[in-house]
Amino acid sequence: ATPRSSAIRPTTDRTREAVFNVLAHRFAEQLDGARVLDLFAGTGALGLEALSRGASYGVFIEESAEGRGLIRDNVEAFGLTGRTKIFRRDATGLGEAGTLAPFGLVFADPPYGKGLGERALQSAKAGGWLRPGALCVVEEAVAASFEPGPGFSVLDERNYGETVIRFIEAA
Template sequence: MRIIGGECRGRRLASVGKGDAGAHLRPTADRVRESLFNMLAGGFGDPCRGAVVLDLFAGTGALGLEALSRGAGRATFVENGRVALRLLRDNIGICRVAERTRVVQRDARKLGECPGDAATLVFLDPPYGRQMGEAALEAALAGGWIAEGALIVWEESAGVSAPEGLTLLDERRYGDTVIRIFENG
């Protein structure tokens, strides 16, 4: 697993290894991540440039770190898995972006109020098939974590029920992974 583009291009991220079976660590494959960021750049301008990123169910942080590498201003990673948090912190160090990141050790479904600027680009990669994405997105919207007009990239294997107020802009399948891009508002 590596960063695909931008200032950190080519940096190898910490290996998941055997991971943590209970945490359902499933990093987005390099090829899918590359397709996703090409889709964002090709169809939505340059949403990474200067973005405030929110990476929910961050896992290794690969999506948020890719956005930082491609010009995002800062990123908040929300994760509560022990192994994932270790990998996430290792990867932030590998990419040398600690001053532009914040790690929130919390269940993404219980965010509370946003302590800073609302995100303009959101990555949502919950454990597949457990309807955790819907709850996390509801919590993020209710807590003011997501700005009006923000793009939300939701990775899931099955159908999703997006909260009211989100508009589906694009949907693509990569094997058992479906990437959906929504706009808030």
């Protein structure tokens, strides 16, 4: 399922393929059997792609009703109902993970240029959503400033047109 409104901006097919090529060749151990957290999930494309490539479980965080409906449709279409959960939350204010086991692979594709990726990473770390050494893949506009903050190290950075993808390790 794809979005009807412009409020949801899915990662382009080209960029998504490039991200998963980097994951497969440089961070394969982070993908196999991973528990995936998809922040600003939109259609769920990144988390669903990870599940199709060997991740074991995915949680999708999306605030909009349209986005959650699209994720639900896509989860059902791919037969992944038992391997996923969808939460209505603001990714920059996740709160405590509670009984959820921490995640080893995180995708964040926030609206560009608003500093939301940095805030979401800090929120996930503070709430216990990330396991030590978690790999966080953050999409942002090339022109936007980005500083992941304390407890994170940028391992790799790739530009795709106006988009930059950062591969970041959580301490």
